[in-house]
Amino acid sequence: MTKPPHASNKIADRSESEAFFADNPDIDAIDIIFTNMSGVPRGKRLRQHEVLGVYENGRFLPGSVLVVDIMGQDCEETGLVWEDGDADRLCRPIPGTLVRTPWLGDNAAQFTTSYYELDGTPNDLDPRHVLGRVIDKLAEEGLTPVVAVELEFYLFEMENGRPVIARGLTTGEKPNGNDVYSLRELEDFKPFFDDLYAACDAQNIPLESGISEYAPGQFELTLRHKADAMRAADDGVMYKRIVKGVAAKHGMVASFMAKPFAEQAGSGMHLHVSMADKDGNNAFASDDPEGSPLLRNAIGGMKALLADSMAIFAPNANSFRRFKANSYAPVAPTWGVNNRTVSLRVPAGPPPSRHVEHRVCGADANPYLAVAAVLAAMHHGMVNKIDPGPAIVGNGYEQAPKDTRLPNHWAAAIEAFKNSATLRDYLGDRFVTHYCTVKEVEMARFMAEVTELDYAWYLNNA
Structure with missing residues (x-):
C-alpha cells in the first residue's frame, strides 16, 4: 500500500490559483517565496498569468539559493554553485499559501514553495522537507x-x-x-x-x-x-x-x-x-x-x-x-x-x-x-x-x-x-553537512570584518 504524501510534499494544483484569482481579479503583483537554511525568505515577483503556470508546472529556480548565506551570498564551498553548474531545481507551491499581502498594496499577494529535484524527489536541503522527515x-x-x-x-x-x-x-x-x-x-x-x-x-x-x-x-x-x-x-x-x-x-x-x-x-x-x-x-x-x-x-x-x-x-x-x-x-x-x-x-x-x-x-x-x-x-x-x-x-x-x-x-x-x-x-546526513558548511562560511566572513570595537580595544592597547 502506498503511503499518502506527507504535509511537506503536498503540492497545490492550478485549480487553487484559479479560484484565488476568480475571487481576487485585481491581484497582479505576486511574490513567489522560498525559505532556505538561513531562514530568510527569497524569491521573485510574478504577474497573474505566470502564477497560474507555476501552479500547473512549477517554477525553475537555481539550486544554489538553497545554500546562500544569511546575506544572500553564494557559498561555493558547498559544491552547489560552480561544480553543479548552478543548476535549476523545481519549486512547487504549498497549498493554502496564496494570499493577499495588504501592506504591499491592494494588488499584491504571495505564495510559498518547496524545492524538488527535477525527477520530483523532495530536495533534502529544503527546511520543509527536513521537518517532514521528522514528522x-x-x-x-x-x-x-x-x-x-x-x-x-x-x-x-x-x-x-x-x-x-x-x-x-x-x-x-x-x-x-x-x-x-x-x-x-x-x-x-x-x-x-x-x-x-x-x-x-x-x-x-x-x-x-x-x-x-x-x-x-x-x-x-x-x-x-x-x-x-x-x-x-x-x-x-x-x-x-x-x-x-x-x-x-x-x-x-x-x-x-x-x-x-x-x-x-x-x-x-x-x-x-x-x-x-x-x-x-x-x-x-x-x-x-x-x-x-x-x-x-x-x-x-x-x-x-x-x-x-x-x-x-x-x-x-x-x-x-x-x-x-x-x-x-x-x-x-x-x-x-x-x-x-x-x-x-x-x-x-x-x-x-x-x-x-x-x-x-x-x-x-x-x-x-x-x-x-x-x-x-x-x-x-x-x-x-x-x-x-x-x-x-x-x-x-x-x-x-x-x-x-x-x-x-x-x-x-x-x-x-x-x-x-x-x-x-x-x-539527514547531507543536510547537516551542508548546513555546517554554510555556517562555517558565514562565521569566516563575519570574523574577517574589523569592527569599531577592534579599534577601541586594540588600536592603542595591543
Whole structure:
C-alpha cells in the first residue's frame, strides 16, 4: 500500500490559483517565496498569468539559493554553485499559501514553495522537507505533534545607521525603561497592531494575544497551536514577514535579531509542543503537573540533544549574546514545572493542556529547522525512554550543573552539530553537512570584518 504524501510534499494544483484569482481579479503583483537554511525568505515577483503556470508546472529556480548565506551570498564551498553548474531545481507551491499581502498594496499577494529535484524527489536541503522527515518518524509511532510558535521582536527607528527604540505612533513618545506587560505601550502602537492583526487575518495566520515584553520597544504575540507542525512552522515564517512589512508601512523596522542591545533583553522563539495520539487525545495529559511518563521521556530526549542542536537554535554570531544567567534565556539543559528559569518548561494548566515549552531558540532561528530539531529530540527521548532526571524547583540558573552548560559560542555549536550522529540520522546526513558548511562560511566572513570595537580595544592597547 502506498503511503499518502506527507504535509511537506503536498503540492497545490492550478485549480487553487484559479479560484484565488476568480475571487481576487485585481491581484497582479505576486511574490513567489522560498525559505532556505538561513531562514530568510527569497524569491521573485510574478504577474497573474505566470502564477497560474507555476501552479500547473512549477517554477525553475537555481539550486544554489538553497545554500546562500544569511546575506544572500553564494557559498561555493558547498559544491552547489560552480561544480553543479548552478543548476535549476523545481519549486512547487504549498497549498493554502496564496494570499493577499495588504501592506504591499491592494494588488499584491504571495505564495510559498518547496524545492524538488527535477525527477520530483523532495530536495533534502529544503527546511520543509527536513521537518517532514521528522514528522514522518513520529507518525510511525502513532503520534501527531501539536505545535505553537511564540516570537519576540523589537520595533526600531534608524538614526545615523543604528537602531533606536521606535517612538509610539499615537503619542510620539519613546518607551522609557522596562515596563513589562505595559498596556500603555500596547496602546501607543495600536495602529501598528491593528494592521498586523488585519494582515494576519488576510493570510489565515492565527494570531492571538500580545504583550509588551521585558524591554522597551519589545513585544511578543502568540500564534495559536495547531495539530499540524508543518503548518505551524509555515505560520511562523509567514508571520515574521508580515511583522516586518507592516512595521515598514508605519515607518519602523521590526527586528527578530536575538540580541540587539547588550543592556536589554534578547528576543526568543518559544515553541510549545504536545503530542496527540491516534484518537486525537493529548498523550502528555496527566493529573501529575510533570505530565505523563511519555512527556518526561520527551523532555529527556530534548535535554540529551540540546547541546548538539544549538547550531539550529542559535544560528548566528549575535545569537550567543542572548544567553546569560538571570536573563530569561536558558544556559543549560534544565527542566521544571511552571518555571521560566529553565530551558524546558511544563506550563501550569489543567491536565488535558499538559505540554512543554522549549525556551532555548532565539527569534533569529529558522522555524522549520527549530521545530524539526525539537521534534527529533522528543522522538529520540520517547523511543529510548530517556529519564530527564528530577525537575528543578527554584532558580534554574543557580542549580544548573556547570559540566552540562550549552555551547557558548558559534564555533562550538557548529562543531557539536556536525559531529551529532543522532541528528544526522533525523535531519539527514547531507543536510547537516551542508548546513555546517554554510555556517562555517558565514562565521569566516563575519570574523574577517574589523569592527569599531577592534579599534577601541586594540588600536592603542595591543
